[in-house]
Amino acid sequence: MIRIEGVSHRYGEREVLKDIDLSLVEDRVGVIGANGSGKSTLARLLNGLVVPSTGRVLVDGLDTARDGAGVRRKVAFVFSDPDAQIIMPTVAEDVAFSLRRLGLDKAEVAGRVSDVLVRFGLGGHADHPAHLLSSGQKQLLALASVLVTEPAVLVCDEPTTLLDLRNSRQVADLIAGLAQRVVLITHDLDLLHGWARVLVIDEGQVVADGPAEQSIAHYRSLMATGRPC
Amino acid sequence: MLTSTYQPGTSLLHRCGAGVKLLGLLVFSTLLVGFRSPVVVLVGFVLVVALYAVAGFGVRAVGGQAWPLRWFVLFLVPFQWWTGGWRMVVVVVGTLVVAVVGAAFVTLTTRVSDLLDVITRVLEPARKIGVDPDRAALLLALTIRAVPVIAATLHEARDARRARGLERSTRALVTPVVVRTIRHADRVGDALAARGIDD
Numbered sequence: 051m052i053r054i055e056g057v058s059h060r061y062g063e064r065e066v067l068k069d070i071d072l073s074l075v076e077d078r079v080g081v082i083g084a085n086g087s088g089k090s091t092l093a094r095l096l097n098g099l100v101v102p103s104t105g106r107v108l109v110d111g112l113d114t115a116r117d118g119a120g121v122r123r124k125v126a127f128v129f130s131d132p133d134a135q136i137i138m139p140t141v142a143e144d145v146a147f148s149l150r151r152l153g154l155d156k157a158e159v160a161g162r163v164s165d166v167l168v169r170f171g172l173g174g175h176a177d178h179p180a181h182l183l184s185s186g187q188k189q190l191l192a193l194a195s196v197l198v199t200e201p202a203v204l205v206c207d208e209p210t211t212l213l214d215l216r217n218s219r220q221v222a223d224l225i226a227g228l229a230q231r232v233v234l235i236t237h238d239l240d241l242l243h244g245w246a247r248v249l250v251i252d253e254g255q256v257v258a259d260g261p262a263e264q265s266i267a268h269y270r271s272l273m274a275t276g277r278p279c
Numbered sequence: 280m281l282t283s284t285y286q287p288g289t290s291l292l293h294r295c296g297a298g299v300k301l302l303g304l305l306v307f308s309t310l311l312v313g314f315r316s317p318v319v320v321l322v323g324f325v326l327v328v329a330l331y332a333v334a335g336f337g338v339r340a341v342g343g344q345a346w347p348l349r350w351f352v353l354f355l356v357p358f359q360w361w362t363g364g365w366r367m368v369v370v371v372v373g374t375l376v377v378a379v380v381g382a383a384f385v386t387l388t389t390r391v392s393d394l395l396d397v398i399t400r401v402l403e404p405a406r407k408i409g410v411d412p413d414r415a416a417l418l419l420a421l422t423i424r425a426v427p428v429i430a431a432t433l434h435e436a437r438d439a440r441r442a443r444g445l446e447r448s449t450r451a452l453v454t455p456v457v458v459r460t461i462r463h464a465d466r467v468g469d470a471l472a473a474r475g476i477d478d
Binding site: 097099122123124126127129131133134135136138139140143146147148150153177179181193195196 | 285287369388390391392413417420423424427428431463466467469470471472473474475476
């Protein structure tokens with residue numbers, strides 16, 4: 051379970067999150083909001099990339115401020131730009147790179163890399179230069195590289211923003227089928243249809259919290275009129 | 280050397296250990312530089328071409344690795360000729376080209392992860408004086424990764440400059456490249472932190 055307790059966060063003078071209290075227990079949680087609303091900061095709180103100015107964030111009992119490394123082993127994070135996430139020159143090497151510090155032997159690393167690449171449709175690209183993949187394949191590689199460590203939670207910050215419709219669908223289908231708990235920050239409202247819980251963030255506060263259809267209606271009204279429905 | 284990408288293969292040289300290849304490269308380059316002889320440069324060149332052939336690469340691959348040095352060579356040849364004659368041209372320019380093509384051979388036949396493992400092992404004793412071998416290997420990996428990213432950024436900035444009719448403006452090229460490279464570095468830092476690489 052992820053607990054966000056009395057969290058506020060500031061960048062300098064600007065307060066981007068204001069007194070947030072949440073318990074995230076659902077397998078699928080969506081987060082939507084306008085640009086600059088604070089949703090990416092909220093996402094970054096979940097694996098300790100950002101430590102709250104006040105309050106605390108607990109992931110399965112671990113405080114992100116005190117045990118960031120432990121939290122990051124549980125919570126994987128995928129960004130919108132896969133080019134910034136790919137470290138190694140070839141596809142298989144990038145996936146294997148995530149396993150470097152786990153102390154696994156070479157055969158186990160090779161097995162896990164091979165399994166995850168096949169699962170993500172990249173089995174035929176293992177030795178290909180990562181920077182020559184299509185945008186969709188790069189995002190799949192970014193997902194494979196974080197999921198190979200078998201985290202409990204996956205946080206995705208606008209993973210389909212830079213993708214065309216086909217690649218966006220492919221990544222969305224893959225995320226939908228994951229065994230992990232997923233927190234998805236997105237502007238693509240279609241991705242969230244049927245999700246049990248969607249949060250709407252506006253000016254650093256949670257202004258709606260409910261099933262996808264209800265929250266999306268609230269968000270559409272907010273964006274159209276400046277007022278909730 | 281850093282811009283070459285591993286080419287999968289099953290040759291004896293592909294299967295040879297990364298440490299052996301790096302040591303061989305060190306010895307080879309030291310001999311080239313140490314002897315300063317046209318004969319040694321020629322022998323080195325023949326050896327490198329033979330290695331490419333054994334690994335299953337053609338003559339084009341040798342040329343492809345030397346091609347990025349063309350402007351450097353064009354500058355060096357007349358200068359070396361003027362200061363030391365043909366012998367100096369062969370020794371200095373030949374050594375440079377043969378050493379670079381030889382180094383590229385190592386990266387063409389060796390996965391970067393295997394090279395990083397060797398570097399990590401070699402640097403392990405330096406831990407006592409505060410060097411973190413994993414961090415050094417990560418630095419090298421990031422440097423290698425940055426080459427295609429910065430090349431793509433440069434290409435896009437050049438296109439954007441042309442689209443705005445500013446072909447001759449250095450500022451219109453350099454500013455976006457610097458800004459985007461710094462932003463990329465920021466994002467990579469976030470991604471590394473998110474992956475727990477530096478924990």
